[in-house]
Amino acid sequence: MDMILQGMIQAFQLLVSGDIEITEVAMLTLTVSGTATAISVLFGVPLGLWLALKEFYGKQACSSLVNFGMGLPPVVVGLIVSLFLWRYGPLGDFGLMYTPVAMIIAQAMIAAPIVTGLSFAAILSINPKLRWQLISLGATPWQASWLLIREARLGLMAAVIAGFGRVISEVGASMMVGGNIKGQTRVLTTATVMEVGKGNYDMALAISFILLIAAYSIVVLLTHLQHGGKRGR
Amino acid sequence: MSEYILEMRHVTVDRGARKNILNIEAFGLRPGELVAVVGPNGAGKSTLLQVINLLHAYHGGMKLFGQKISNSNKTMLRRRAAMVFQDMLLLNDTVFNNVALALRFRGVKEGEIKERVYKALADFRCDHLANRSALLLSGGEAQRVCIARALVTMPELLLLDEPFAALDAATRDELIEEIRQLAGVRGIAVVLVSHNFADVLHFAERALMLFNGHIVQDDKPEFIMRRPANEQVARLVGMDNIIPCCSEQDSQGRFIRLANGIRFLYHGEVCEPISVCCLPGDALYLWDKRRLNQRETWVMVEGVVERVIPGVGTYRILIKLGEQMLSARVPPHHVTDDIHSYSRVKLAFNPAEVHIV
Numbered sequence: 344m345d346m347i348l349q350g351m352i353q354a355f356q357l358l359v360s361g362d363i364e365i366t367e368v369a370m371l372t373l374t375v376s377g378t379a380t381a382i383s384v385l386f387g388v389p390l391g392l393w394l395a396l397k398e399f400y401g402k403q404a405c406s407s408l409v410n411f412g413m414g415l416p417p418v419v420v421g422l423i424v425s426l427f428l429w430r431y432g433p434l435g436d437f438g439l440m441y442t443p444v445a446m447i448i449a450q451a452m453i454a455a456p457i458v459t460g461l462s463f464a465a466i467l468s469i470n471p472k473l474r475w476q477l478i479s480l481g482a483t484p485w486q487a488s489w490l491l492i493r494e495a496r497l498g499l500m501a502a503v504i505a506g507f508g509r510v511i512s513e514v515g516a517s518m519m520v521g522g523n524i525k526g527q528t529r530v531l532t533t534a535t536v537m538e539v540g541k542g543n544y545d546m547a548l549a550i551s552f553i554l555l556i557a558a559y560s561i562v563v564l565l566t567h568l569q570h571g572g573k574r575g576r
Numbered sequence: 577m578s579e580y581i582l583e584m585r586h587v588t589v590d591r592g593a594r595k596n597i598l599n600i601e602a603f604g605l606r607p608g609e610l611v612a613v614v615g616p617n618g619a620g621k622s623t624l625l626q627v628i629n630l631l632h633a634y635h636g637g638m639k640l641f642g643q644k645i646s647n648s649n650k651t652m653l654r655r656r657a658a659m660v661f662q663d664m665l666l667l668n669d670t671v672f673n674n675v676a677l678a679l680r681f682r683g684v685k686e687g688e689i690k691e692r693v694y695k696a697l698a699d700f701r702c703d704h705l706a707n708r709s710a711l712l713l714s715g716g717e718a719q720r721v722c723i724a725r726a727l728v729t730m731p732e733l734l735l736l737d738e739p740f741a742a743l744d745a746a747t748r749d750e751l752i753e754e755i756r757q758l759a760g761v762r763g764i765a766v767v768l769v770s771h772n773f774a775d776v777l778h779f780a781e782r783a784l785m786l787f788n789g790h791i792v793q794d795d796k797p798e799f800i801m802r803r804p805a806n807e808q809v810a811r812l813v814g815m816d817n818i819i820p821c822c823s824e825q826d827s828q829g830r831f832i833r834l835a836n837g838i839r840f841l842y843h844g845e846v847c848e849p850i851s852v853c854c855l856p857g858d859a860l861y862l863w864d865k866r867r868l869n870q871r872e873t874w875v876m877v878e879g880v881v882e883r884v885i886p887g888v889g890t891y892r893i894l895i896k897l898g899e900q901m902l903s904a905r906v907p908p909h910h911v912t913d914d915i916h917s918y919s920r921v922k923l924a925f926n927p928a929e930v931h932i933v
Contacts, residue, residue, distance in 0.1 A: 476665035479629050480678040481655040481729065490677075494667055 350548025372530040375443050376511040379450030383458045383506050391462025412456025421519030424449040441522040449516035454506035465498025500569035504562055511558050580604040587636035589623055598623045598789040608763040612776040615786035621769040625735045629659045657733040658726035662741050664718035666710035674710050675725045696728035716747040736768045752779050773813045785809045803931050807852050816857030816903040823850055836900035840875040840927050850932050857905035859929035863922035874924045881919050
């Protein structure tokens with residue numbers, strides 16, 4: 344109990360003192376996870392929309408694949424990305440291994456199935472005839488799709504929150520493709536693991552609290568956006 | 577220039593493994609025509625409307641507003657029509673924005689949108705709801721808004737897919753009448769899908785009876801009500817008495833023998849084989865001597881009153897006749913104190929008012 348209390352106090356001190364190293368790590372964490380979430384939304388929402396609206400052979404197989412992807416172990420994603428980005432891998436020439444870009448790629452791969460799966464569910468929760476109604480009112484397919492996305496905004500924001508929550512808290516992939524290099528690829532989760540490895544439990548707890556505060560702040564912001572657009576009951 | 581705004585020839589629709597869920601040999605709709613489509617669940621009524629609104633894939637030939645579908649921009653054709661679904665499909669937005677939607681799709685200027693939206697809402701007496709959230713409307717209000725939204729674009733063709741099904745009778749009658757009047761004034765052709773034949777009689781000048789994707793009868797509603805094409809249609813339009821029967825030919829002519837033992841000479845047309853005799857309840861009269869003496873061809877039957885059901889305009893009397901139950905509709909002033917449950921009554925009908933299918 345003392346250790347937890349000590350960790351909380353240390354976290355508070357680190358935040359108040361504006362420790363440069365911790366600030367940089369926290370900023371990198373938010374940048375990497377935020378960018379990865381944005382990329383996953385860019386791919387996941389249209390894919391979820393397409394899956395929900397399009398009838399095609401093998402749709403069920405696609406849905407199961409997406410649902411399976413929602414539980415994809417981060418270390419497996421990290422391993423696959425490493426194999427591609429490794430010096431002798433197919434994308435080795437780009438020199439992305441152990442860079443924030445590699446971490447963004449890995450995290451986007453983890454978040455994309457979550458955003459896709461939950462977007463798919465959000466669109467499915469809308470009356471399926473609503474798209475027909477919009478089309479029959481004279482909407483072009485693009486106009487109808489945009490209005491459906493707007494109508495499913497609560498569910499879609501939940502997808503974004505879930506995707507962000509997953510990537511900001513993952514450690515396996517970031518460690519494998521980022522390498523936890525000080526000042527370059529160290530994020531809050533990998534820093535916590537490192538401090539635990541060194542036996543600095545107080546510091547590990549302090550970083551964890553900062554991670555929780557950062558994650559909570561972003562989720563509060565997203566939740567505000569989610570409900571801010573809601574009218575009526 | 578074609579006289580039809582919609583022409584369908586050999587139009588079929590398949591859904592997955594189910595073939596021909598819709599199979600329309602020929603159907604044409606004239607400008608301003610009010611047509612009802614009636615059929616049981618799964619007959620293909622909604623699919624027909626979706627095909628007309630170009631929402632569903634189909635095989636065969638179709639022309640909408642004189643243009644072949646295959647050569648035309650579907651969105652542009654759809655914009656000359658409007659469809660209202662049974663579900664109240666309103667967006668989570670204000671009533672005004674919901675009604676304005678169709679105009680915004682068409683790129684109408686905001687100033688004009690405001691004027692037209694308020695006019696459409698006023699036509700259906702819901703302009704006071706303009707700033708209310710569409711999700712807070714009652715069922716009747718929401719359906720009025722949906723209809724106003726469909727009509728705000730001044731369509732040439734209005735497709736109504738059972739939009740009144742969830743409404744109470746008074747609201748339904750009111751809305752049907754309002755749409756009928758507006759369609760008449762603006763010359764809008766309307767295709768109404770309904771389960772309720774009373775709505776059809778109230779609204780349409782032509783009815784299509786749809787069974788298993790096929791049009792089995794296309795005629796005036798009042799004609800279909802008295803001369804249904806088959807037993808299924810007779811049941812669907814609510815024919816009061818559908819009695820199993822057979823025909824017998826002798827030297828005097830063709831006789832119809834009903835399952836309850838009644839036999840009468842029939843001069844009408846019959847398409848063999850026959851299965852049932854359709855006898856409208858208002859073609860059964862309470863017998864009186866004068867009537868029978870004057871009209872010797874009338875058929876007299878006698879039975880026991882099972883129940884008298886009061887109603888506005890007509891009372892319904894259920895009469896047990898052997899194993900069969902007959903239903904007669906008589907004016908209230910014909911129902912005297914002598915007619916009550918378990919009393920014996922004599923009824924008469926004119927064979928000319930009977931329809932054999």
